[in-house]
Amino acid sequence: SVKIYRWRQSRVLSVWPFLLFLCCLAHTVSGQIRYTIPEELKKGSLIGNVAQDLGLDVQRLRSGRARIVTRQSVQYTELKTDKGILVVNERIDREQLCGDVTPCSFSFEVILENPMELHRVTVEILDINDNAPVFRKDEIKFEISESATLGSRFLLPSAEDADVGSNGLQKYILTTNDIFGLKQHSSPDGRKYAEMILQKPLDRESEPRMSLKLIAVDGGTPHRSGTVNIDITVLDANDNPPIFNQTLYRATVSENALKSTYITTVNASDADSGSNGLVTYRFSNMREQLAEVFDLDEITGVITLTGQVDYEKDKKHEIMIEATDQGGLTDSSKVLIEIVDVNDNAPVINVMSFSSPVPEDSAPGTTVAIINVIDADSEQNGQIMCSTDSSLPFKIKSTLTNYYALVTDSAFDREVVPEYNITVRATDSGSPPLSSTTILRLRISDVNDNAPVFEKSSYVSHLPENNSPGISIFSVKARDHDWNQNARISYFLEETQINGSPTSSYVSINSETGAIHAVRSFDYEQIKQLQLVVKAQDGGSPPLSSNVSVKIMIQDQNDNPPQVLYPVQTGGSLVAEMVPRSADVGYLVTKVVAVDVDSGQNAWLSYKLQKATDRALFEVGLQNGEIRTIRQVTDKDAVKQRLTVIVEDNGQPSRSATVIVNVAVADSFPEVLSEFTDFPHDKEYNDNLTFYLVLALAVVSFLFITCLVVIISVKIYRWRQSRVLYHSSLPVIPYYPPRYSDTLGTGTLPHVYNYEVCRTTDSRRSDCKFGGAGSQNVLIMDPSSTGTMQRIIINMPSTGNQKWHFYCLSFYMCVLYDAFTSSCSYCSSLTFIFTAF
Template sequence: IGGRMLLWCVLMAVWEVSWGQLRYSVPEEMQKGSFVGDVAKDLGLQLSALRDHGARIVDKGRRQYFSLHEKTGQLVTAERIDREQVCRLMEKCVLRCEVIVEGEMKVYAIEVEDINDNSPAFSKAALDLEIGELILPGARFPLQMAQDPDVGSNSLLSYQLAENPSFRLAVKESPDGSRQPELVLEATLDREKQSSFQMMLTAVDGGSPARSGTVQIRINVTDANDNAPVFSKSTYEARVRENVPTGSLVLQVRATDADAGSNGRVSYSFSNVPNAVRAVFSIDSDNGDIRSVGILDFELRNKYTFAVEATDGGGMSDHCKVHVEITDENDNAPEIKTLLVTSTIPEDSPPGTVVALVKVHDADSGDNGKVWCELEGESPLSIVASSGSSYKVVTASALDRERASEHNVTVVASDRGSPSLSSRTVLSLSVSDVNDNAPVFEEAAYSAYVSENNAAGAAVLRVRARDADAGANGRVSYWLVGGSAGETATAAAAAPYVSVEARSGTLYAQRSFDYEQCREFAVEVRAQDGGSPARSSTATVRVFVLDLNDNAPHV
């Protein structure tokens, strides 16, 4: 263009440059103004021509990477060139340039040479893998390849894996020359022993000096249901007192499963237990708590043995035994059973005579079931221990029906619990009479005064005797047993003067008395009871005959 030299560069990424006779090369990343080639000399141009005509770069919208140094005629870099940005992954990076001087065009090519200015890089900061614990050794797991935008040996990658006994690194070469890193399982995995692995994968290029990049490999060993739940004990034992409130915690069974997720989630249940167990116990399927749901009664049943099953989400299970001992509470009062009762006892029974035989029983155990008996109140009876849990109620002293014809005694049975519980039963004992009392007259001697000439059969006097006994033993009859006459009557004649009525004890005159013949007489009256043998006593009745003027004087 008319004495002016125009220089522009046309960027082209090509594998081969068949056009142009001039060829230059320049390493990438050179500083601005770095020498590329002596254009003036290679094109046969005089330096003075370049100076005279001057030069300027004509920008036709394309980026200019080179410029012509006006003073030296040398081609220099117009800016720092990044080969990887300009040519991407092309094996060769060639820039085409055209120089026009006074209408004449010269073409040349500039190859931008690669330098090892890029390190291998992985697209992710970490590679996450999940490997099942049942995967067999020898399994391969492709890993992400690193990328190096350099070319040639600068991009030739090799891989290194941090040492790990469970894994090794293998590299698979593809037909296109790329290298695929693979992780090879070397040993059997056990998630329950080690659930994860971390190791570093390093990619190294072939540059000099070499560059490298790393990525962390994180391996999560996924669970397989290869472990059954295991109880912490094969047998659990617990002691719980009877009558605890419903819902009370009895014990907790605990099973663990080394697996994860649902495979390690344990649920609890009873294993083939009878309804009698389910009636009093429940089990929480989530936490293994065994609680009371019914009344625990030591006296009905003091021990329970049953099985518990722990099952994981994969159906594997374990079993354990549970022994629950019910401890006694003093919740039962002693029971008193009368085996033998003598309702009536003769009053002459000797001390030690058995009146009643009682048996005591307390359903509780230990001290709560130990019973002792006593009689409550005062009585001529006592209670003594017999064989086993039997007691005898016996007479402690002589009985006297006449003082007490009936005895009501209370048998008290108390246990040794704390607080003590007791029961009572009343024994009624009647004392039967024996003829141990003779009739007793109200007076030891009686006197009666009767006027002579009395009517025959007239009542003279009534005697009375009392007998403390009962029934026939206390029924008194009266008899005359003899008498004595006064001054004019003989003793033998005294008896016919009076008679006595057996039942009432009334004495009646048998004749009319005559003072002049018998002024007084005495009889003995016997009071006799109806016992067998009979008892009796006597009293003397003295009768005085009073004189009447029934005789005229004699001359």
């Protein structure tokens, strides 16, 4: 046995380079390799170097998680990925694996991933002579008539050898004798059987019994053999053997035929009469498997079906029939039963590899799954068409025989379809066709291909001023159609400048919720709106973002009271407005000017007279703050009138301010002076002021003496021009109060006001009254000048001897002025406006 095995190995090794070349060529062309090994190798024996034959390195086998996929119930081979070799995993018995089929082989697939590869490997099993020929019976008995003719044939039972080829049954040997010879035959399926041929007449009287041995020998090295004993009983003469009417009977039966189905009838006739002409039938040399499938009526010769036939296992059966008469004469015939294939097997779908999930940015043509479809039927019934739903973005491509690849046909969008239920349908071409389906659930993994989108294109919010720092103003919200981390949104403030300061110094934003908070308290009078840019950024890699404009409008609150601009109210000050007793009804005394730095209705001001010395004499305009007389002034009215005006805004709640207006009802300055000297003054003046007043009086006296000569000279000239000057008309020069500007462009609008100019019948002797703001002044008009006004302003002290010194100086200057101008009407028409320093 060892020598036979070594001889077989030498033959394999001699053709090994050629087989390797064929394997490499097959791999290059169709992705297949083929190995040939003898059966009964020990576990772990080397079959071949898969990595080398496929052109792969060992690292690729490891990273691709190479594995074997086989349809066999027993995995005969094992792939050593660390070495790239294929070894025997289980004992391989060729007879158990393939039976009589030759050549014997089995196939499996080697699958690699990332990227996906598929390679088919076929392993052919060579037979070794490990089985001897075996007869089913230990003894064969023949009853032969002595009258048997020379050349009569006696069919001998066949031996069965599980080996194939040269290791199978090769010949029969009959022990040496001079009566019977042996003739060997081969059936179309390759089986060998023998017949004994009568070479010399039998003589029952001389030799009634004979014992021979039939030896079956195979072709292995060394040879193996099997033996059966043949016992021959010589009977009395039976001159005619049975003869079949056909040497070959043909019949067909469908593989799905029911039991007791009629197949065919065999018939043999015997020319003898009586018991020697009675013929019986029996199967000859039938295998045990067929004995359970077919039945032969030994009298009628009818063959019926007693079991199940399967086209996929055996496409035809060849049965030997023997007819025997009562004299022991026999004849044989053959029955060939062909199995008709029926489409009784639906395709079987096996998912060899399936990748899920698949990224949504996978390119069209990406392999999702590899599917193996098998149909046990043959020809048309075994032709398979694999398909899937045409409405889905997938298609099926055929790769190797019975292998299909499910590939993508278009781009994915996980936000539209997050997963697919792919129905793969395999249909054969039988009539009617059979089909099977399997469902693959493919999930689409997310890719960061969508930027966050805000719910609004822009946001506008309102925030009352004087808010608490840290208060939540409002929230922005963005959505991202991606999933998981790619849809996790963070919010940021774009760093811009607001009034020269960074945005972060005004507001902050919660990066997770998008809530915007005030960092400081806002003042509407300083800032009216905030223009922000909020950025929403997802957590993808790389991240995507979008911006939105946010406008925060600061709402005004009534947090500022009105401010009185005129008359100016300062500590220790006194403002007096003069109203002549000849003033008519509606005479404009003065106007209270106030502003409110708030806006809107918070800056709408109204004026009311709160208190007055004589309420029946004055009124205040509700909207414009003008103080006018509401009746004719009489001599009974007090010279000194004190009015308290309240200014209110229209806010909720409203705020107000008050102003005190002193009005002098008089026609001349001395009258006013006598009344207003008693007004209280609170501010104390510097004691050195008296010195300055005396010094000023001395300087004026010196200037008077110096200018006296010049004035006398000028007087002569003026006398000549007096007639011209007498008829000349002096212009009226109005006096305007201070111009007050609006604060930050809000609140009350700016106004310019004109104040009263009082004139006598003679235009050259006009009494001009002016309102001062913030100082006590004496204004003296010189009508003799042509179109000009001379004004002397002297700050007037308010207390003690200094005030009287000031009065004396003023009166003295008035007398001097009238003396030079030859007029005394101006001292009586002077209007004094007294204000503290």
